[in-house]
Amino acid sequence: MEKRIRKTVIAATGVIAMALSLCACQVGGSASAPTATKAASDTITMMNYPDWIGANEAAAFKKKTGCALKQVSTPDGGDSAWVNIIRQNEGSYDMSLAGMKVAETLDNAGLLEKFDASKVPNLKNVDPKYTKAFPWGIPVEQGKIGIIYNKELVSDPPSSWKELFAQAKDYSGKLLMPSYSSDVIDVALLATGHDVNTNHADDIEDAKQAVLDIKQYVKAFVDSDAASQVYDGSAAMAVVYDYDYASAKANGDKVGWVSPSEGMPAYLDGWVPLKGTANLDKVYKLMDFHLDKANYADFINTTQASWVMPSVADSLDASLTKNEALNPETAGKTIYGTLQSAEIQQAVASAWQEIQNS
Template sequence: MKVSRIIAMASAALGIGLLTYPAKSAEPTEITFFIWAGSNQGIVPTEVIEKYRKDHPDVKINILESNNTITYPKMVAAYRTTPDKPLVHCGFFNVDSITKGDVEGLWAPLDPKRVTNLANIEPKYARPDNKGTPYMMSGIGILYNKNVVKEPPTTWADMWDPKNRGRITMFDYDNRMLVIAARLNGGGEDNIDPGFKVWSENAKNFRALVDSNDAVKNLLVSGDAWMAPWFSGLSYVWIREGAPLGFAIPKEGTIGFPLYLSMVQGVNPAQKAVCEDLINALMSPANAGRYSKLTFAVSLVKNATLDDEQKNDPLLNAELAATSIPFDYGSIGQDAAEWRERWDREVKFKLR
């Protein structure tokens, strides 16, 4: 078998095409790819990047490992001052950064002819004009203490049921809980008043409003709080660690919290080609399935290769994504400041 054929077959197995990269130019192509730090989130993208470096030794790929809270504001500052010299060219971004970036005009469209795996995404989370692609998600359901809650919650309305006075904890200013309450009471993102009415009337359900993962975990494990809206991935980890917790999927569905791969405006054609190759490789069935496995996320690449555990566990399988509720996070982001003020006045005031 010819060497060129062997190389082509090996590259195809890893989801990286050799033929799509543009011809060499006088200046070597250099990009910075952003990945999240910790929790196995860097393993698969680092492997994909290392493979690409070997196949394209004239390309320099820098890896920036951090979080969106720190990195996104720096990206925006660079885009405003030197739009043709991005700080980060492509990488991983949460829904908060994606929606803020939409306002800034930060994201560049992906070419479906190059990023062919766009054809395999969960359509309800598709981005307008392919300005990024959904990759993974965590489904927000109801995490509860099994020692005190004998019958698992069945509906989001259990969160504000008067029988649960003093039993609920959640992140302070969690707008998702406002939206789900509004949706189940005749409103939604564009009519949030029913959500505020629900929580204002049932503010005494809160045992505590917190600002950290550990606070949620400690309150639930101790039994000081009985229930919390929480992420499927983290719930899976805590349950595997032996915490006395259960994860309930409400009959209305979990709330989808998607994670994206995206590319910024200002990339030149050669950088665009590298970014699109890397994103397409990460979306291959094998890489998407492995990333999902390592990070306990649910793949939004529908043909991801899943093992038996991923297929059979309701916190990890594709059904969680298919039945999840997509929110209009862009609309939520535009109203977040006003909702925060109203939350203080109409809900937290009643906890004093």
């Protein structure tokens, strides 16, 4: 698994959610979900992206507290499958990684314990703008969509999403776009002057048409390898996540990053306590442990994600702090996507279907 391929679940549709509702894959273990239990134990069971934790964190937490961490992989099938797994197995999981949309959905469904910030003293280390945006638990990392370009092939890169769409013809067959519906529609919404969190189906129609207008110039809609193609020159520009740029930049200085002036569609991930856990006190201890500066630095250095704790910067690898896309102080304007109405979700799904079939 490529280090960041985990993010594909964020933008995937929930079409196969029910088929996956009884499936979960334990990291390093069997393919069955854990048996539901209400009894307290010395093991916290967490739904998480595989290995999405500090390299030494779980072992250090067990050494300090005697409590083990069992990580169970998030399912394929998008947000709906994620929520369905938790719903079908209430009490089996103590906590979960969750993006804002998943966290809000879980909360609306009554599947979260009410988060008590006073139980996590180290939450004070996190920038308040992130704790405000993520009230369901502790925010842990973020990411955003921008533009990367090959410096040898692009002398005048676009400074905005609008300019990217206007310049698409100039880079016919050399432009890569994501293969995820929400990513494509979000950047097209910004390119056409709309809000990524629009409540108007007509705005989705405008975004769809903008994508259809440039589709003939797009080399491919891809779910991986966009950054490597820009790096080797087989593509000139690509719309990618910040971690894709970081991966390419680690190989040399052949690619550049653009933070479009309209802002960048972004996500904020966090840890949430799940309803029915008998280990809530231990979940809070793990959350507080995670937000200790040394442990959080281990997490960011391991995952190479964009951080939410300002004071951790002096403990991070220089390749991260010097990366203009990952460093929150240099990254530019971000726009978090919120939970959409059923009407807008359907409009996005229909627009994406038409884009794919045209």
